[in-house]
Amino acid sequence: MAPWLTIIGIGEDGVEGLGRAACDALADAKVIFGGRRHLDFLDGNIKGKRIAWPTPFSAAIDMILSHHGKPVVVLASGDPMFYGMGATLARHIPPQEMHILPFPSSFSLAAARMAWPLQDATMLSVHGRPLEIIHAHIQPGNRLLILSNDGGTPGEVAGLLAARGFGESLITALEHLGGPRERRIEGTASGWVHERTADLNVLAVECRGGVEAIFYSPVAGLPDAAFENDGQLTKRDVRAATLARLAPMPRELLWDVGAGCGSIGIEWMRAHPTCRAIAIEAHAGRQGIIERNRLALGVPGLELVKGEAPAALQGLEAPDAIFIGGGFTDMGVAEACWRSLKPGGRFVANAVTIQSEMMLVEWQKKVGGELTRLSVSHAAPLGEFDVWRQALPVTMLSAVKLMR
Known part of the structure; x- marks a missing residue:
């Protein structure tokens, strides 16, 4: 046609x-x-x-x-x-x-006004989207072009930057780009005094942080302190190894089953803007922690399913990868996850207790894959000297569901 x-x-x-x-x-x-x-x-x-x-x-x-x-x-x-x-x-x-x-897009026009190479800038839209997506891109030296939601967005972005220790960041609000009413307003995040701009505006932000600025690398393995948690947290070194085996890819979906504070799903989504994740968590207190962590770390699109696996898994979109951080020993969880996983999908489960480790060994006999034991020690003081304090070893099963 x-x-x-x-x-x-x-x-x-x-x-x-x-x-x-x-x-x-x-x-x-x-x-x-x-x-x-x-x-x-x-x-x-x-x-x-x-x-x-x-x-x-x-x-x-x-x-x-x-x-x-x-x-x-x-x-x-x-x-x-x-x-x-x-x-x-x-x-x-x-x-x-x-x-x-x-x-020409508003981003192209904004880059032209700022004389910024467009390919070197990070382009974001908060028009009808949560402002918190900016968190994932606040890093020293990063240049952001942000399509605003309305005239209040510049002030909100300035406040967000200042709260993260990036008050020295340069902000330029570009109003009505390409039209007869085009205008630019400039300032710093900490010194932003404009209560409101025109609703049609694009922000050009050059991120500048002081010595106390809070920022995180996009590489997997954020510091444990980046996550609010109640102790149910996959620790940094184990988390990095887990995500390496989950291997986030663009536009793929992860199930984070027994998500705890949501760290695995959050870092999966930070790997690429199109990565998606569903966190399944039954504990009400941890559900609130996940909701706060996903905002603070710039992935408000992390979906939270409030319920207990395997029942909570029914009706969910089939995933490309699954991580089971809690509940592997619960009846039917592993079976339901493996059954739902797409062919070619990655399956990773971690165990700390002897009982859960034994189940991993049995499960590995059924589906194949690799068993790995991770043992991490950190230096800690003992009197006037230092000793190695060993964390509980973690046994990890990683497997790929064969194509049929």
Whole structure:
């Protein structure tokens, strides 16, 4: 089928900034969808019926599809495929039925104003998303381009940076990029005095931290102190070894069964922006800890299932990897996890007690894989001298579910 839907990226300069192909599509369109701000850019020479986005926005997909086969235009801000409407529609409409005409994204315009190489900046959107995603990217020297939710976002970002010890960070709020009302506001995180900016803004942040700044490497094995916990924590060295065997990959899903404080699922998601994780935890107190840790460490998208395995696993999306940190000895947990794991998926379980270790050995006979014992010692004072204090050894089973 020839394309019937044209998705046009449009900037703050309106129709004047569009090319010939976009203008021709608008002239031929029977129906034009867009935000009221975008529809107001159109003059009387454009005859197509104009439909503003509905509330709730989720109804928009069916509205567009109801005009299937007619010449339809969707107006979207900037580049429709970068945090835009085009990416949403591409999940519902075959690519051969769409013609996408991008405009420079707000990130491209912001990078141009700051003279920052776009490939060297971290691009984030908190438009309709939790502000806490920024936490995972606050590191000395990092440059962030942040699509704001509204005019209050710059002040919120400044407060978040200052609380982490990054009060020296330079913040530039770029309003109405590419339009006649374009303006920039500059300051530091600790000295930010602007209560509100224009709702349409992009933040350019150059992260600068003092000696007491709190930041974490994206490499697996965060310090134990990074996680609030009640003692149910996979310790740093064991956690790094566990994640190495789980091997996070883009767009893959992890089940963290008996999640404790959520450390494994959190570090899995920090490995790549598209990694997803579900933490399954029955203990009410630890559920609250997981909720706080996922915000503090920049992965608010970590899904929490409040319940006890194996019953709590029913109906969950099949995972690409599973970690069992607690409850391996519970009846049916290992079997349910292995059954749900995708072919080629990774399975890792840790044991500390003799009983759970014996079960790992038996399970290894069934599914294969590798058994590893980890023993970690830390230097600690004893009187005027130091001795090695050995943590409880951990036995680890790692296996791959063979393709069938």
